Structures are given as C-alpha cells and as structure tokens.
Amino acid sequence: MSLVSIKNLAVAFQTRKGEVNAVRGVSLELERGETLAVVGESGSGKSVTSYALMRILDRGGRIKAGDVTYSGIDLRKATERAMRDIRGREISMIFQNPRSALNPIRKVGDQIANVLVQHRIATRQTAKAKAIEAMEAVRIRDAEQRYSAYPFELSGGMCQRIVIAMALACEPRLLVADEPTTGLDVTTQKTVMDLVADLIKERGLSAILITHDLGLASAYADRVVVMQNGVIVEEGASEMMLVRPHHPYTQKLVAATPRKGAGVRDLLPEEARTPLPDKRPVGAPILQVRRLRKTFGAGANAVEAVKGVSFSIGEGESVGLVGESGCGKSTTSSMVVRLLDPTSGEILFRGDDLATIPASRFTRDKRRGGIQMVFQDATDSLNPRHTSARSIEDPLIRLSTLSRAERAAKVAETAALVGLPEHLLSRFPHQLSGGQKARVGIARAIVLEPQLLILDEPTAALDVSIQALVLNLLVDLQAKLGMSYLFVSHDLGVVRLLTDRVIVMRGGEIVEEGATADVMDRPSHEYTKSLIEAVPQPRMIPAEPLSANAAAG
Amino acid sequence: MSDAALTPPRQRGALSHIGYVLRSNPVTMVAFGLLGLILFVGVFGPAIAPYDPLASNAANALQPPSAAHWFGTDNLGRDVFSRVLVATRLDLIISVAAVALSFVIGSVLGALAGYYGGIADKVVSRALDTIMAFPLFVLAMGIVAAMGNTIENIIYATAIINVPFYARVVRAEVNIRRDAGFAQAAKLSGNTDWRVLALHIFPNALPPLMVQVSLNMGWAILNAAGLSFIGLGVRPPTPEWGIMVAEGAQYIVSGEWWLALFPGLALMLAVFTFNLLGDGLRDMVDPRMRT
Structure with missing residues (x-):
C-alpha cells in the first residue's frame, strides 16, 4: 500500500468572482521511501494539492471531491485533533520563505524545542539538548551557540536549516517541501537541497518536493508529476521527463528551462521562434566605472559594501x-x-562624471x-x-x-x-x-x-x-x-x-x-x-x- | 491564472467602483444612508425645523413628547426636536473642520518623518509623544480654556489632539514604502523627492487613513459635545448636542428625561454612523478592491 494516495482530488476557492477550481481531479500515489516532485508554474495548483493533503487550505478553500488517504487513514474524515497530531508527527512541511516561517522574536533553538515539547518528543528538561541535537542533524555548526540566535541574525540558508530541523524534529515519515530553495543563492540552494536529500536517504523518508524548477525536480526526485491549471498533465520517472516529454506543456517547460548549449531562442516553443536578430557590433564605451567605492555607516560600524570596482560597458x-x-x-x-551616492570613485557616462551629481539632484x-x-x-x-x-x-x-x-x-x-x-x-x-x-x-x-x-x-x-x-x-x-x-x-x-x-x-x-x-x-x-x-x-x-x-x- | 487576461477590456470609473463597494457590503450601505441623512439635516436643518430653536415660551415649558412637539420642550419651552435638528450643522462643522485640519497637519508631519527619518523623525515623533502623554480631553479643555471659548478654538483643540493619530499612521505607511521599488522607479522617472513622497507614496497610505478619519469623526463630535457639556465651548442658547445634554441632565432626576435623551441619541447616531463608514471609505480609495 502506498503511503499517500490522492484520488480525483478537487479543491475550490470561494472568491469575489465566484468559485475558482484550483485543483480539478488530481490523483497521485506516493510510495514509501520515494521522492516525488510536483512541478508546475504559478496557478497550477501544485501547492494547493499539498495544502489539501495537510488540510491547511486558506479560508474560502475547500475539498470538493476526491479521497486523500495517508497510510490508510482517510484525511478528509479525520478530526481536527487527529490532523494536528498527524501534522508534524507524521507529515511535516518546509515552506518557501524560511524567514517568514520562523517567529522573528523568539530564539531559533527555543522554537525547535517548542515543537519537540508540543509533540511530546521531549520534556521541558530535555528539550534544549534535543533541540541542539536536531540542529546538529541539519549540519549546523556550533549548534549550542546558534541555539540562542534570533532568525534575523542568521542567513537565509541557515534559517532554512532551522526550518528543516523543526520539520524533522518529530521524525515524520513524510516531508512536504514547498519551493524550499526559492529566494536562496544558488550555492546555498545546492547545500540545502543536498542536505534535504541526505536526510531523506538517512531516515528513509518519503518526500514531496513542490517546485517550479524542472531542473531541480529532476536532480533530486525519483518521479516527477507535471501540473497545469489544476490537472496533472504528465507523470513519469524524472530522467524520462526531460529526455522525452510527451505532453506539449511539459515540452514547453523543458524547452523554457535555461541549460547549457541552448540559446535564448531555444527557450521558446518551436512555433514561436523567430530568427535571432543580428548582434550589433559593440561600440565605444558608454559607461566607465572607476574605483567605485561605497561605505555604509561610519567609524567602527562602517561596512565597506563595494571596495573600489572598475569596469566599463560598450555601446550595445x-x-x-x-x-x-x-x-x-x-x-x-x-x-x-x-539612486545611491558613491563614497568615492567615478561613473563616466558618455564621458561625463555623474558621480559628482548627488542622487537627489540627478532626478531632474x-x-x-x-x-x-x-x-x-x-x-x-x-x-x-x-x-x-x-x-x-x-x-x-x-x-x-x-x-x-x-x-x-x-x-x-x-x-x-x-x-x-x-x-x-x-x-x-x-x-x-x-x-x-x-x-x-x-x-x-x-x-x-x-x-x-x-x-x-x-x-x-x-x-x-x-x-x-x-x-x-x-x-x-x-x-x-x-x-x-x-x-x-x-x-x-x-x-x-x-x-x-x-x-x-x-x-x-x-x-x-x-x-x-x-x-x-x-x-x-x-x-x-x-x-x-x-x-x-x-x-x-x-x-x-x-x-x-x-x-x- | 490567465482567465483574467481573456476577459474583454472593461473600464470601470470611480463612480461605479463606489457603487460596487456600497452594494457589496450592506453595513456600508446603511452607514452611507445614515451619513446622507445627517448631511441632509446639517444642510437643511434650520429650514425643516418646525419651530424657531431659540424662541422660548414659558407657558409651554417642560412638556413631554407629543404630536406637536415630537421630542417635547425644554425648561424655556423651546422645541427640542427643532433644536436637535438645527444643532446638527454646528456639530458637523466642528468635527469636519477639526478632522480635516488634523488630517492635513498629521499627514504632512507623518510623511516627512516617515520619508526623511533621522532628525525629522525624532523631532516629530517626540513632539507627538508629548501630545499623547496628556489625557487628550484634558488637553483639549486646557487649550480652549487658555485660548478662549469660541467655536474656532474648539476646532483647533480637537484638531491638535487628533494630529498624532494621523501622523503615526502616515509615518508608518510612508516608512515601509520609502524604499519600495515603485518609489525608486519614480525617482528614475525624474520625480523629485517631494513628488515621490506626495504623488507616489502618500496616496498609498490613504486606505488606512480613511479608517482613521471615520473613527476620528466620531471622536471629534464627542469631543466637541464633551467640551460644551462641561461648559467650555459652544455657549447657550446656541443649540448644540453637548450643551443640550448638559442642560437636560439636571432634569432627569425630576422625570423630564426627553431633554437629555434626544440630543444624546442624535450624538450616538452620528458617532455610530461615522464609525461604520470606515471600511467602506477604505475600500473606496483602495484600487486593489477594484476587480
């Protein structure tokens, strides 16, 4: 029996313009130990599907039809009390913006400890030690010191690790990651995703990865489901999805993903490709930046954001x-x-130094x-x-x-x-x-x-x-x-x-x-x-x- | 989703948007209906009043409500109904003028503090805190007592105690948008700081301000009536709700309840109406409510 089984799920939202059907008959199966990626663009219903699984739909949203079962439990019929227990303990979620998922005025360690105590994994006495353990599990160095940090003191990637630590603290069996790396730097994205993949393997978790990035999905998931306008248009092993996409929408998505060797026109659907315009020859420098420097603050708190950069841009x-x-x-x-005045340096635009004109005057x-x-x-x-x-x-x-x-x-x-x-x-x-x-x-x-x-x-x-x-x-x-x-x-x-x-x-x-x-x-x-x-x-x-x-x- | 892009182009004017807001919320509809009534009475009160509000008639004093005198007569035999109607205009003028003044002053101060920050913010914010530190009604009393018992001074006093509320709302709303993309884009479009602030950032603070205006209108009316009630403000025999309640209060014990009740009800209705307006006004000035 598969861990999660969604059959003909339909979710509708009540809005001013009437009912909007966000999900229209989606069926998915997730096997134990499998990582499934749900890929789609905004409005495809990929997030709504997972929210319906967790029963955390926004107000105005409701499951209209279909079955949602988690290891044999009918989640549509489960009481709110039972759902609270399932969320966190059985199914955990990582949200898109780690900073907004954390309470800004509480220490990150306490937030993890709180989750542990709430789900009776730890008592008040052992909570701190267990929380530090959980932080170490997501490879946070100096976990003991970081325990007392506030979210604003940590980088985006570090915040996402805390969120992952919280999500995994109760040893769930299913992890739902909703765009877990959107907004993170590319190197941070890699470390976070590698970490998630390692943890999934280590603990034998099942996972649903919700993303708009087909590249990310195929790199980290076993199977990919492509959604468009509330329905699944294609489903298959992640390697096959990229090599031989069948549905026109998947083909369009695959084509639109920037990749090595493809030109800018290759991203468009074939019928929309027009010949690339001739590149004009690069002319004389239009912008010359010389030893540009910017320091924020003063004295001991001064931060040198730009340390004397020089470059130029030619015409065209x-x-x-x-x-x-x-x-x-x-x-x-x-x-x-x-928009910003440099501390020193020159900005030559067609030969004139603009750096000497204050930003507030330059608007006119x-x-x-x-x-x-x-x-x-x-x-x-x-x-x-x-x-x-x-x-x-x-x-x-x-x-x-x-x-x-x-x-x-x-x-x-x-x-x-x-x-x-x-x-x-x-x-x-x-x-x-x-x-x-x-x-x-x-x-x-x-x-x-x-x-x-x-x-x-x-x-x-x-x-x-x-x-x-x-x-x-x-x-x-x-x-x-x-x-x-x-x-x-x-x-x-x-x-x-x-x-x-x-x-x-x-x-x-x-x-x-x-x-x-x-x-x-x-x-x-x-x-x-x-x-x-x-x-x-x-x-x-x-x-x-x-x-x-x-x-x- | 792309549904929105496929619908045919539809231009909606401001009027139809106001109509939509009214239709979508029955409470707003009721509030605006009541506002219309109050404004009508404010404008035409003296014309529709059945009796001269100042004409006394000792023979007919302290009569309970009847067909001839709907709200009864007061201790000098004046018709309470006529006095309540005529008083509407004065109370409206005081509250609207006071709210308009505090709106303008508060917006300018708040916008400067929120946009420029630094010294300007510190000076403005601390000055406002100083005002807020006083019990506001006592401050208003002090201002009227010191400057003299005139309608203008009631307006100024009411305006001053309301300035901090506007300034704080505007300061916060401007501050969060100071570095917003559209403000920077406006600078790139050749708008000076002043223009960016006045034409691009400030209008975005209007929706929450409208809620403040509607609450403040109620307070301002109560404040003006309160000042008159304690004898600072409008002087007898001018009809004004606050004085009428004050004068009528002494007769409640002897059973002549109508003297204080009807002006009190008028006051309550006005405050109630203005407080209900808030949501509707906000939705009217918020372009995001247009669909």
Missing part, C-alpha cells in the same frame, strides 16, 4: 554582474543608476533619461494606485516635453514594442499577471529610449515560460534600440543566455571578468567555479531535448 554591449547576495552587485548597480538632470532600470520585483516596482498606462507615462511626464496626445501615442507604441496588449493599459497592477507586470516595468524603463538599461534580476520572480518570453523580448529590444545592458543576477543560466561579458563579484570586489562563454566554460577563479557547479545539474538534460529539427533558430 550586454554585461552581466553576478555574485551571491551581499557581494555588492546591487549596491554597485544602484550607484550606476544614480537631462541625462536622467539615458540610464534607466528594470527592477527585480515587478509587483513591488509598480505603484499600486497607477494604471499600466500611467506607470509607463510617468517618465514622459517628468522628463520629456511631449504633449498629452504625443505621450499617449508614445505609451501605446512602447506597449506594443514590449508585447503588452492595449486593453491592459487601463488595468491596475493587481489586475495583471506576473509576466504582464514585468512587461509594464520594461516598457516604463525603455519609454525614454535610454542608452543604458540596468536589469536587476528582471526574471527572478517569473515562471520559466514567462522568463523565456521576457528574455527573448530583452534580446529583441536591444537589437532594435541599440541599448547597452548591465544585467545583475545570481542566475548564471540566464546570464549566459543574455550577456556578452560577465563580471563576477564577491565581498565588494571583482574576482573575475571576461567574455561570458570563457568565464562559464573555463572559470579561472575558485569562487566562479563554485558558483557554476552549484547550478542544479538535471540528470541527463540534453541541449536539444525536443527533436533534431529544433536546431533551426
């Missing part, structure tokens, strides 16, 4: 700026885009329109009270001399350029999907026709198929408008696709710089090597997985 060139969080790449890009400078930025989080970067049209128009109102009618025409033209349908222009951000919001953000950044565009992880919050569209859009826009890109990212797969040259930063310094292909294939610095190795290597992921004739592109 795409330069990638990569590194893990805290390496200074965002600080550098903020200074280049003139006539060169302001020449450097624009696409922000990481499209939702956060759009004013919730402004329609798409108003958001795109804003730079024109402030920095151009166009009349109202001319501005409206320019907005419509730019929207068309980024592939934003006209009827979406009157919508507010919350009425748009993630990909549409990203397009609005890009349209706003290019409406002034800047010469330099800074892209701060523009696809980090997007689904892979949307990411594929946005990346291609960026390539096309660059060819059409001749902009230079500074592409800030920790996602090396994406950087490889989009950039000509790459700069690797660590601890506020540039450790390696060179042509993207050279750096990626023959990294000279140890740190770059570790970054590249940390990218999940799906088992047997081929460069051209679909068919032989896909090479046209």
Whole structure:
C-alpha cells in the first residue's frame, strides 16, 4: 500500500468572482521511501494539492471531491485533533520563505524545542539538548551557540536549516517541501537541497518536493508529476521527463528551462521562434566605472559594501554582474543608476562624471533619461494606485516635453514594442499577471529610449515560460534600440543566455571578468567555479531535448 | 491564472467602483444612508425645523413628547426636536473642520518623518509623544480654556489632539514604502523627492487613513459635545448636542428625561454612523478592491 494516495482530488476557492477550481481531479500515489516532485508554474495548483493533503487550505478553500488517504487513514474524515497530531508527527512541511516561517522574536533553538515539547518528543528538561541535537542533524555548526540566535541574525540558508530541523524534529515519515530553495543563492540552494536529500536517504523518508524548477525536480526526485491549471498533465520517472516529454506543456517547460548549449531562442516553443536578430557590433564605451567605492555607516560600524570596482560597458554591449547576495552587485548597480551616492570613485557616462551629481539632484538632470532600470520585483516596482498606462507615462511626464496626445501615442507604441496588449493599459497592477507586470516595468524603463538599461534580476520572480518570453523580448529590444545592458543576477543560466561579458563579484570586489562563454566554460577563479557547479545539474538534460529539427533558430 | 487576461477590456470609473463597494457590503450601505441623512439635516436643518430653536415660551415649558412637539420642550419651552435638528450643522462643522485640519497637519508631519527619518523623525515623533502623554480631553479643555471659548478654538483643540493619530499612521505607511521599488522607479522617472513622497507614496497610505478619519469623526463630535457639556465651548442658547445634554441632565432626576435623551441619541447616531463608514471609505480609495 502506498503511503499517500490522492484520488480525483478537487479543491475550490470561494472568491469575489465566484468559485475558482484550483485543483480539478488530481490523483497521485506516493510510495514509501520515494521522492516525488510536483512541478508546475504559478496557478497550477501544485501547492494547493499539498495544502489539501495537510488540510491547511486558506479560508474560502475547500475539498470538493476526491479521497486523500495517508497510510490508510482517510484525511478528509479525520478530526481536527487527529490532523494536528498527524501534522508534524507524521507529515511535516518546509515552506518557501524560511524567514517568514520562523517567529522573528523568539530564539531559533527555543522554537525547535517548542515543537519537540508540543509533540511530546521531549520534556521541558530535555528539550534544549534535543533541540541542539536536531540542529546538529541539519549540519549546523556550533549548534549550542546558534541555539540562542534570533532568525534575523542568521542567513537565509541557515534559517532554512532551522526550518528543516523543526520539520524533522518529530521524525515524520513524510516531508512536504514547498519551493524550499526559492529566494536562496544558488550555492546555498545546492547545500540545502543536498542536505534535504541526505536526510531523506538517512531516515528513509518519503518526500514531496513542490517546485517550479524542472531542473531541480529532476536532480533530486525519483518521479516527477507535471501540473497545469489544476490537472496533472504528465507523470513519469524524472530522467524520462526531460529526455522525452510527451505532453506539449511539459515540452514547453523543458524547452523554457535555461541549460547549457541552448540559446535564448531555444527557450521558446518551436512555433514561436523567430530568427535571432543580428548582434550589433559593440561600440565605444558608454559607461566607465572607476574605483567605485561605497561605505555604509561610519567609524567602527562602517561596512565597506563595494571596495573600489572598475569596469566599463560598450555601446550595445550586454554585461552581466553576478555574485551571491551581499557581494555588492546591487549596491554597485544602484550607484550606476544614480539612486545611491558613491563614497568615492567615478561613473563616466558618455564621458561625463555623474558621480559628482548627488542622487537627489540627478532626478531632474537631462541625462536622467539615458540610464534607466528594470527592477527585480515587478509587483513591488509598480505603484499600486497607477494604471499600466500611467506607470509607463510617468517618465514622459517628468522628463520629456511631449504633449498629452504625443505621450499617449508614445505609451501605446512602447506597449506594443514590449508585447503588452492595449486593453491592459487601463488595468491596475493587481489586475495583471506576473509576466504582464514585468512587461509594464520594461516598457516604463525603455519609454525614454535610454542608452543604458540596468536589469536587476528582471526574471527572478517569473515562471520559466514567462522568463523565456521576457528574455527573448530583452534580446529583441536591444537589437532594435541599440541599448547597452548591465544585467545583475545570481542566475548564471540566464546570464549566459543574455550577456556578452560577465563580471563576477564577491565581498565588494571583482574576482573575475571576461567574455561570458570563457568565464562559464573555463572559470579561472575558485569562487566562479563554485558558483557554476552549484547550478542544479538535471540528470541527463540534453541541449536539444525536443527533436533534431529544433536546431533551426 | 490567465482567465483574467481573456476577459474583454472593461473600464470601470470611480463612480461605479463606489457603487460596487456600497452594494457589496450592506453595513456600508446603511452607514452611507445614515451619513446622507445627517448631511441632509446639517444642510437643511434650520429650514425643516418646525419651530424657531431659540424662541422660548414659558407657558409651554417642560412638556413631554407629543404630536406637536415630537421630542417635547425644554425648561424655556423651546422645541427640542427643532433644536436637535438645527444643532446638527454646528456639530458637523466642528468635527469636519477639526478632522480635516488634523488630517492635513498629521499627514504632512507623518510623511516627512516617515520619508526623511533621522532628525525629522525624532523631532516629530517626540513632539507627538508629548501630545499623547496628556489625557487628550484634558488637553483639549486646557487649550480652549487658555485660548478662549469660541467655536474656532474648539476646532483647533480637537484638531491638535487628533494630529498624532494621523501622523503615526502616515509615518508608518510612508516608512515601509520609502524604499519600495515603485518609489525608486519614480525617482528614475525624474520625480523629485517631494513628488515621490506626495504623488507616489502618500496616496498609498490613504486606505488606512480613511479608517482613521471615520473613527476620528466620531471622536471629534464627542469631543466637541464633551467640551460644551462641561461648559467650555459652544455657549447657550446656541443649540448644540453637548450643551443640550448638559442642560437636560439636571432634569432627569425630576422625570423630564426627553431633554437629555434626544440630543444624546442624535450624538450616538452620528458617532455610530461615522464609525461604520470606515471600511467602506477604505475600500473606496483602495484600487486593489477594484476587480
């Protein structure tokens, strides 16, 4: 008998617009000791399925039909009391954002101890020792000292280990991991996932890994289930899924996953592939950064975020700026885009030193329109009270001399350029999907026709198929408008696709710089090597997985 | 999901959104109905009052409610119903003016403190704490007593004691959005700090502010009536709910309950109405409620 058996599960949510069927007849089986990955994009119902299993659906959500059994127990009929016992003791869950899963004002050790006492694994007297044991089990060094740390004192990866320790503290038999590494750096992602995989093997657990990342799923799971719009479209062994996906949706997902050897056009479905525009030759340097330095704070508390970096970007060139969080790449890009004043150094934009103009004054400078930025989080970067049209128009109102009618025409033209349908222009951000919001953000950044565009992880919050569209859009826009890109990212797969040259930063310094292909294939610095190795290597992921004739592109 | 993208384009104006908010919540509908009634009485009170609210008639004093005098008559023979109706305008003017003043002052102070932080934040926050440290009604009493017993001074006093509430809400709402992506994007679009603050960040604080406004309107009315009740504020014979309750209170023991009850009920109804408005007002100014 399988450990978990879900049959024809249907979950509906009551919303203002009426009933939304989030899951429509899903059936899955999970064997003991098996790791199953549920893969799908946002809105596919993958998380809702697992919440239904744990019976922790949001208010307004209910299981409409189907059976959910866990080792013979009918979970739909179980009392709330019985469910409380099952959660944690039998089934445990790791959530997406480890920081928000931890209580910010309690010591992390106490939080683990609390779980142990609640489930009667430990008594008050033994709780601390057991909690430290649990922390050591997830390979936290100096567990005794870390016991008294608060979540804000720990890194994201360390917080996720605490959450894993909590999830495993009661020795559950089933672990449900909902996007456990989203938002973590690539090297942290690898260590966390390796840890989870080790623990699963060590303790003979069954696991459900919920993720949008097909690469991650195939690297760590035995079997993969692909969901779309609330139904399972494909199911199979993880190796086979990537080599011979059958369902068109899976094929699209596989194709959209950035991988070695694939160009940016290869990410698109075959029918949507247009010839790649000719790359313009890289011109004279448009941006020269010299000995740029930024120190936050003063005196003994001073933190040197950027320690004198120098680089340049040529006209029409795409330069990638990569590194893990805290390496200074965002600080550098903020200074280049003139949102932040450098402590010292020069930012030469077409020969003029912009570093001498304070950021607060530069907003009214006539060169302001020449450097624009696409922000990481499209939702956060759009004013919730402004329609798409108003958001795109804003730079024109402030920095151009166009009349109202001319501005409206320019907005419509730019929207068309980024592939934003006209009827979406009157919508507010919350009425748009993630990909549409990203397009609005890009349209706003290019409406002034800047010469330099800074892209701060523009696809980090997007689904892979949307990411594929946005990346291609960026390539096309660059060819059409001749902009230079500074592409800030920790996602090396994406950087490889989009950039000509790459700069690797660590601890506020540039450790390696060179042509993207050279750096990626023959990294000279140890740190770059570790970054590249940390990218999940799906088992047997081929460069051209679909068919032989896909090479046209 | 992509369902939203497939529906045909539909432009919704502000009016239809207000209509939607009213329809979706019966409590809001009732609250706005009552508000309409109060505003109507405030505007047309003197015109629809059956008697002159100031005309005394000693022969007809202290009459219980009857067909001729719905709310009875007071110790000078004045019609209580007419006085309650006419008093509406004065009480509304005091509370609306006071709330408007504290809204503006509180928003400016809170926005500056929240956006610039540092010294500006310290000065503003400590000044507000100082105000909050007083029992607010006593502070209002002190202000009116010191500055003189006029309607303007009641308004100023009520405004001052309400400023900290607005300033704190705005400070918090502005502070969390100071470094939001859309604020940075606005700077890249050529907006100066002032514009970013006033046009991009501050409007996002409006929904919680509306809840504050509705609660404050109730407090402001109570505060004005309270000041008049203890003899600081509107002077007799001007009809005002607070004075009427105060004057009527002494007659309750002798059985003439209608003098204090009806103005008290009017006061209660007004406070109740304003408190109910909060959720509806918030939903009206929140674009995210539009679907």
